[in-house]
Amino acid sequence: MAINALEQFEVRPIVPIHVGGIDISFSNSALYMVAAVVVSTVFLSAAMSKRALIPGRLQSLAEMLYEFVAGMLKENVGDAGRKYFPMIFSIFMFVLCGNVLGQTPYSFTYTSHIIVNGAMALGVIAMVTVVGFAKHGIGFLNTFLPSGAPPLTAVIIVPIEVFSYFARAFSLSVRLTANMLVGHIMLAVVASFIAALGVFGFIPFAGIVGLGVLELGIACLQAYIFTVLSCIYLHDALHLH
Amino acid sequence: MPQFDPTSFASQLFWLAVTFITLYVLMSKVALPRVGDILEERQKRISDDLDMAERLKSETEAAIAAYEKALAEARSAAQAEISRVMDANAAEAAARHKKLEEQLSAKITESEEHIHAAHREAMAEVGGIAAEVAAAIVERIAGVKADAEGLAPVVEAIAKERGI
Numbered sequence: 418m419a420i421n422a423l424e425q426f427e428v429r430p431i432v433p434i435h436v437g438g439i440d441i442s443f444s445n446s447a448l449y450m451v452a453a454v455v456v457s458t459v460f461l462s463a464a465m466s467k468r469a470l471i472p473g474r475l476q477s478l479a480e481m482l483y484e485f486v487a488g489m490l491k492e493n494v495g496d497a498g499r500k501y502f503p504m505i506f507s508i509f510m511f512v513l514c515g516n517v518l519g520q521t522p523y524s525f526t527y528t529s530h531i532i533v534n535g536a537m538a539l540g541v542i543a544m545v546t547v548v549g550f551a552k553h554g555i556g557f558l559n560t561f562l563p564s565g566a567p568p569l570t571a572v573i574i575v576p577i578e579v580f581s582y583f584a585r586a587f588s589l590s591v592r593l594t595a596n597m598l599v600g601h602i603m604l605a606v607v608a609s610f611i612a613a614l615g616v617f618g619f620i621p622f623a624g625i626v627g628l629g630v631l632e633l634g635i636a637c638l639q640a641y642i643f644t645v646l647s648c649i650y651l652h653d654a655l656h657l658h
Numbered sequence: 659m660p661q662f663d664p665t666s667f668a669s670q671l672f673w674l675a676v677t678f679i680t681l682y683v684l685m686s687k688v689a690l691p692r693v694g695d696i697l698e699e700r701q702k703r704i705s706d707d708l709d710m711a712e713r714l715k716s717e718t719e720a721a722i723a724a725y726e727k728a729l730a731e732a733r734s735a736a737q738a739e740i741s742r743v744m745d746a747n748a749a750e751a752a753a754r755h756k757k758l759e760e761q762l763s764a765k766i767t768e769s770e771e772h773i774h775a776a777h778r779e780a781m782a783e784v785g786g787i788a789a790e791v792a793a794a795i796v797e798r799i800a801g802v803k804a805d806a807e808g809l810a811p812v813v814e815a816i817a818k819e820r821g822i
Binding site (some may be wrong): 423426427428430434439440441443444446447450451453457458461464465469470471476479480483484502503504506507510511527529530531532535536537539549574594600630 | 659660662663665666667668669670671672673674676677678680681682684685686688689690692693694695696697699700703705748
């Protein structure tokens, strides 16, 4: 029996909902998004329920997570980025939960869908652009023309800069999607050998264990990369070069 | 590939928006302020404790300085007292020594006078005793009763001759 490695990415409606001819069914994808929200919220609330001055294990973990993202924001954006902390933290938690929850067998990884990641990346770029215009007004357009460049070169530089600005959304989403997609396909392919090899199935099984650990690392790393790049774009919007 | 199936796009985008906005609201209004408050409180507590430690340290240092000053003062006062008492003692001892010396020398002079007097007296009697001894010797040897009174000038003459 051949296992379809792409089957795991299928979006299956659980509760069909149609509004005005548009299909917004509650699918397995939506279920994992809700799970991400629930896990993030329940984890942080449970961890902070004691509000201990000397933290326990769970509270330490929550604080570490908080300080990790806060440190990332401070390092890449500076103090000006402090008010965007909830947004950056939400992005991090959403991507991290999507990646990590997706590592469990039979689960669905919404971060392996380009439409989801693309929407998030476009959301980040849109947010950053709004922040840039709010902070610098029309002067934000200088982003597309580096200071000191001769006016004549603007003909070439401005289209390039505009293109690279929007290419960020593309690279941000494609990087995350490709990483999650490839990892899951690889796991599924290797896993399909376990049954096929019979007694020698322990060899691909060992491979699965190793790959699983690697994938977990990648899941965390990609969440970090997505967030840190969002921070860098935010920095560029706040501080014009 | 299911990723490129447009029929799922609308529902995924819709639920992405719903869940992400929910997450943002929950994080920004509920979860993060809690963590932030605790961290801030802890930081405040730590800096308060550090401030207090600093204050106590400076208080301790002031107390040590005061103690050392008092100790130095007490030491110099004690030193002054000791030297005063020692001077007084030395003066008294010298006075007593002098007085004792005077008494002793007076006693020495007196004793010497006694000795001289006794010597003289003894010397005065020596002549008589020698005469009596001479008379006794004469009586033993010669069997003649000699008169001591009469012998005295002779004894004296002999003594003078021998230089006694």
